[in-house]
Amino acid sequence: MRLTYIASALVALCLVTSAGDDPLPSWNDGPSKQAITAFVARVTREGSPERVAPEQRIAVFDNDGTLWSEQPLYFQFMFVADRVKALAPQHPEWKEKEPFKSLLAGDFKGALAGGEQAVVELMAATHAGMTTEEFSALVLDWTANAKHPRFQRPYTECVFQPMLELLAYLRANGFKTFIVSGGGVEFMRPWAEKVYGIPPEQVVGSRGKLRFEVRDGKPVLVKLPEVDLVDDKEGKAIGIQQQIGRRPLMAFGNSDGDLQMLQWTTAGQGPRFALLVHHTDAEREWAYDRPSSIGQLDKGLEEAKVKGWTLVDMQKEWKRIYPFDKP
Amino acid sequence: MRLTYIASALVALCLVTSAGDDPLPSWNDGPSKQAITAFVARVTREGSPERVAPEQRIAVFDNDGTLWSEQPLYFQFMFVADRVKALAPQHPEWKEKEPFKSLLAGDFKGALAGGEQAVVELMAATHAGMTTEEFSALVLDWTANAKHPRFQRPYTECVFQPMLELLAYLRANGFKTFIVSGGGVEFMRPWAEKVYGIPPEQVVGSRGKLRFEVRDGKPVLVKLPEVDLVDDKEGKAIGIQQQIGRRPLMAFGNSDGDLQMLQWTTAGQGPRFALLVHHTDAEREWAYDRPSSIGQLDKGLEEAKVKGWTLVDMQKEWKRIYPFDKP
Numbered sequence: 048m049r050l051t052y053i054a055s056a057l058v059a060l061c062l063v064t065s066a067g068d069d070p071l072p073s074w075n076d077g078p079s080k081q082a083i084t085a086f087v088a089r090v091t092r093e094g095s096p097e098r099v100a101p102e103q104r105i106a107v108f109d110n111d112g113t114l115w116s117e118q119p120l121y122f123q124f125m126f127v128a129d130r131v132k133a134l135a136p137q138h139p140e141w142k143e144k145e146p147f148k149s150l151l152a153g154d155f156k157g158a159l160a161g162g163e164q165a166v167v168e169l170m171a172a173t174h175a176g177m178t179t180e181e182f183s184a185l186v187l188d189w190t191a192n193a194k195h196p197r198f199q200r201p202y203t204e205c206v207f208q209p210m211l212e213l214l215a216y217l218r219a220n221g222f223k224t225f226i227v228s229g230g231g232v233e234f235m236r237p238w239a240e241k242v243y244g245i246p247p248e249q250v251v252g253s254r255g256k257l258r259f260e261v262r263d264g265k266p267v268l269v270k271l272p273e274v275d276l277v278d279d280k281e282g283k284a285i286g287i288q289q290q291i292g293r294r295p296l297m298a299f300g301n302s303d304g305d306l307q308m309l310q311w312t313t314a315g316q317g318p319r320f321a322l323l324v325h326h327t328d329a330e331r332e333w334a335y336d337r338p339s340s341i342g343q344l345d346k347g348l349e350e351a352k353v354k355g356w357t358l359v360d361m362q363k364e365w366k367r368i369y370p371f372d373k374p
Numbered sequence: 375m376r377l378t379y380i381a382s383a384l385v386a387l388c389l390v391t392s393a394g395d396d397p398l399p400s401w402n403d404g405p406s407k408q409a410i411t412a413f414v415a416r417v418t419r420e421g422s423p424e425r426v427a428p429e430q431r432i433a434v435f436d437n438d439g440t441l442w443s444e445q446p447l448y449f450q451f452m453f454v455a456d457r458v459k460a461l462a463p464q465h466p467e468w469k470e471k472e473p474f475k476s477l478l479a480g481d482f483k484g485a486l487a488g489g490e491q492a493v494v495e496l497m498a499a500t501h502a503g504m505t506t507e508e509f510s511a512l513v514l515d516w517t518a519n520a521k522h523p524r525f526q527r528p529y530t531e532c533v534f535q536p537m538l539e540l541l542a543y544l545r546a547n548g549f550k551t552f553i554v555s556g557g558g559v560e561f562m563r564p565w566a567e568k569v570y571g572i573p574p575e576q577v578v579g580s581r582g583k584l585r586f587e588v589r590d591g592k593p594v595l596v597k598l599p600e601v602d603l604v605d606d607k608e609g610k611a612i613g614i615q616q617q618i619g620r621r622p623l624m625a626f627g628n629s630d631g632d633l634q635m636l637q638w639t640t641a642g643q644g645p646r647f648a649l650l651v652h653h654t655d656a657e658r659e660w661a662y663d664r665p666s667s668i669g670q671l672d673k674g675l676e677e678a679k680v681k682g683w684t685l686v687d688m689q690k691e692w693k694r695i696y697p698f699d700k701p
Contacts, residue, residue: 102567102573105575179615223575225575232616232619233619236619236620240429246429246620247618247619247620248432248550248552248575248576248617248618248619248620249575250619254616257612257615257616258608259608259609259611259612259634259638265641266611266634266637266638266641268611268612268615268638275616281585281586282586284586284593284595285584285586285595288506288584288595289559289581289584289602289617290575290616290617291574291575292559292560292563292574292575292577293563293573293574293575307586307593310593311586311593311595314592314593
């Protein structure tokens with residue numbers, strides 16, 4: 048009996064030690080991994096002159112292109128496209144009306160030719176009018192059943208293994224991890240806790256207006272076709288202030304939409320950390336950063352150089368991309 | 375040496391045991407205390423059929439009249455009045471212009487005669503145009519120096535001792551405690567962590583719009599004179615959904631402004647808890663609940679009866695009101 052206890056204690060110890068040896072096993076020992084671990088040590092180690100109190104350890108993460116892929120299109124847009132297909136029989140007029148017509152024909156580029164107006168129309172047609180609970184159920188149904196066109200796996204499996212390790216590593220070091228995404232907050236919350244370990248109250252995102260109503264004697268919140276916050280670019284700093292209310296210590300993004308979030312974070316007093324994921328792996332993921340595409344990274348690359356932000360070369364620095372890749 | 379260790383261990387143990395015996399020492403053993411502790415046991419005890427996972431243990435608290443007093447006027451209004459006085463030399467026109475004229479003459483009722491429009495004008499004149507950091511510094515300066523007219527103590531000492539104990543008790547039982555107040559979120563965050571143990575990211579409140587700007591090469595967030603959310607009545611359910619993103623398990627309020635928050639909370643599946651603080655103590659605090667006054671509690675009293683919500687009789691159930699009262 049006693050020996051069994053000692054044996055299990057030893058096993059437990061080994062597990063702890065092995066995890067302790069390398070909390071970021073999917074990161075090669077490159078400059079990004081070194082920068083991350085050096086910064087975390089600097090702000091958390093007992094006796095460090097720059098130690099930051101645990102309650103100030105706020106880390107914010109963009110989602111699309113930072114925590115999961117965003118190609119061939121933002122995943123939320125794939126969800127919207129699936130909703131349009133499901134609703135099309137009730138809307139015969141969509142066959143002749145853009146952006147629905149193109150979308151139903153599988154022409155995503157055509158559907159998005161109308162720019163922001165097209166996106167707003169699609170969101171209104173597919174998200175508005177229902178209650179927050181109905182919407183949440185639709186999202187969960189989609190994440191359980193829809194498959195990514197390239198990997199033929201649920202979208203929630205197309206998340207970056209190195210970033211999952213980074214989230215866990217930061218939390219183990221006393222950080223509170225938040226998502227701050229241009230994506231819809233109601234689209235991310237239903238699955239973010241299970242997939243990223245990030246609870247709903249730590250998800251900041253774009254949001255529509257809501258209306259409180261009593262339906263069948265029960266209070267509900269109805270999604271309205273009006274934008275309340277576009278949590279992108281300047282909106283990310285605003286979303287952080289509105290919902291978190293203190294300046295992050297670390298910020299992680301991948302595109303020019305994250306620029307103001309990184310600027311706002313690093314303008315704080317004392318040590319701050321900013322990182323951009325650079326999509327350089329055409330084989331295992333995608334390689335892109337061109338202006339006027341999804342995930343444009345143009346000003347960000349310039350500013351990262353000038354300010355010494357960490358730039359992750361996915362192709363060189365990540366051993367694995369997805370959890371389903373072989374370790 | 376060894377004896378000293380044992381002695382301190384014993385002292386520590388006694389402290390723990392004594393706190394463990396009664397986590398709510400300022401509550402008399404009345405129906406409210408019993409309802410609170412019975413509910414917490416029901417949703418947290420190992421083996422309880424209605425046990426709720428720790429991440430679902432969300433408790434929301436109104437602030438004005440629930441966590442601190444709200445008489446003779448909402449404390450934020452006292453702050454605004456002090457700001458108007460401080461800014462008056464730069465605004466000679468205020469001497470002839472309502473609501474400033476009345477306010478400068480010490481006539482609060484007259485200043486508020488203009489209703490919501492008057493409040494918006496006062497907020498715009500005293501809150502807008504400055505950065506969030508400048509505003510935060512003003513609030514902290516005020517909480518350090520201003521004194522409540524009746525008690526001649528800082529406003530942040532005019533908080534309810536029984537509620538401080540309740541906050542700590544719920545946190546010790548795995549709850550995350552949130553403020554959900556009609557007061558300004560930027561007004562509460564600077565001191566809520568120190569006074570209530572509630573961090574900025576767990577404060578939901580009314581908010582104005584913000585603008586991201588670069589001033590002297592540094593990004594700042596500027597407060598605009600436009601309302602973004604009135605976190606009162608229906609707005610409380612909306613604020614909860616926008617910022618917390620899941621339905622609370624317990625909700626605490628004191629007025630009809632909290633009604634929809636309590637309705638939204640108790641409409642969730644499984645066990646839910648709602649409590650209203652009834653201001654019945656004219657001697658130690660104030661006694662009020664009349665329609666069309668601060669802290670109107672009219673519909674709430676009715677609904678509490680019908681739905682079995684807990685109603686705290688301050689006068690009978692609270693041994694102490696403020697931390698500065700003798701225990």
